Amino acid sequence: MAHSTPAANKAAALELVSDYSLEMTGKDVPGLIEAKDSIPAGTRINVTFLGNEDLEMRVAAAKAVRELGFVPVPHISARRLASQEQLEEFLAALQAVGATENVFVVGGDPSTPEGPYEDSYDVIRTGLLPKYGVKHVSIAGYPEGHPDITDDQLWSALVNKSASLKEQGLDATILTQFAFDTDPVMNWIDQVRAKGIDTQIRIGTPGPAGIKRLLGFARRFGVGANAMIVKKYGFSLTNLLGTAGPDTFVTDLSALLAADPKTGSVKLHFYTFGGLKATADWADKYAAAQS
Template sequence: MSNALPSTVLERLLHGARYEVLPTATIAEKVLTHVPRTTTVTVTASPSKPLSTTLDMAEQFAAEGFDVVPHIAARMVSGRTELSEIVDRLRAAGITKVFVPAGDAADAAGDYTGAIDLLTDLHALDHPFTHIGITGYPESHPSIDDDVTIQSMWDKRKYATHVISNMTFDAEAVGKWSERMRRRGIALPIVVGVPGPVDPTKLLGMATKIGVGDSVRFLRKQRGVFARLAAPGFTSDRFVTRIAALAATPQLAIEGLHIYTFNQVEAIEAWRQKMIAEAQRR
């Protein structure tokens, strides 16, 4: 076990937390108003919008001084030519971090049916990325077996620098999953996906802002989130504190927090500052 106190680790994790936002019409102004420039902002990719929507917003945040991580959904990229253009565009914007999921598009736009396909081509290109995130599932993927998701991380490990977990509510599951990764020989540091303390009723409002087709997908994908955010005993405060306790064990290599904001960035930032202040008093 590390000698680092969980409160010290908690403060470090909170200071370095990433905020995930959806590229809606109003989110840029909210981020610029409420989120410190020292905070990393990740911008999702939606199959109902062109990938340029994500790239446009990433460029805007980068120009404002944010460390930004655009999601490059593999199934939305047609092939190496388009990927090369994306790389050049992000290089020009000074963006050095990306997250590469397969994406939710039902049909692939071209050559890439999964993240490994895009990552292989990205590796062959001259790119500026020092931080390349891939997906991980501490709690089982709804349609993919755990053995397959672990194998997928193994296959992608040489092309990536970090594993970014999907949203999870179970710290014990995170610990077991991290240990399993290490036993499998996957040494990439982990950034744990954390649900921010959002108002579930506002998630419905978010769904109406991201387009009719996308809102259906959003609600279907997040239907479990509503119940689990409201479940007795669950709070983001308690969950993040338990993740900090896990992160105090160096062998697990839990490096950071990826906070799903659902675009409620003002409330999330107020919560984060409260948590930092409480950790400093411990």
């Protein structure tokens, strides 16, 4: 269902872009240090769990996030874990540097699990997370679906994970894949709320980045980026030079959210594609324009 976009609402735009979260990899610590003065203190910063990084690198990045005055949200990639022992080793190492209160549990990329965990629900229902000091768990949401998982499976997983976290007394956030188009995002939020899930949602949004790179990531993750959408958001499929920021998407999404109070608590999560300072500077400039 298409949502007609109301007029821009500066107060709503300012509210949406406040208290954003960011994403970095284990290799981005130098970029984080460069960006630290541009990022508001206490910002939630997710630390990815990539196949080409090791435990030490992930833990060091989470520690750096905390020491610089931000909130580390390390990723736990279920399908990359070879054993329960490896999961506990990672949690213990994070706990030792004060970085387990907030985690993001995700299925992960490998088509075949490397150990006993088929998906993020398998990790959550072990009951091990609270044992290592976890208090808040982020889980994944897919407004435009997933290339390898059916919609029915995605909804079932979201409902089951939400219920399990509630049973364990853990706070939760739903963090989505990035999007360019407000229609599938708003429709998906409506469906989440219709299922009785009132968890805060963080909508994944690409920070300012090279157009060619953005479209490459969109294709990889099955995100819609057709000619109409990319034209709407200010860049062209025929001219892949230059950069694009999420100004139009954020402005339109904030107006739609403000017009529909049933959407509940919705914030932004920026996929920075390595550009932490560029993203934080963009958010600062965008917020200033709304004030």
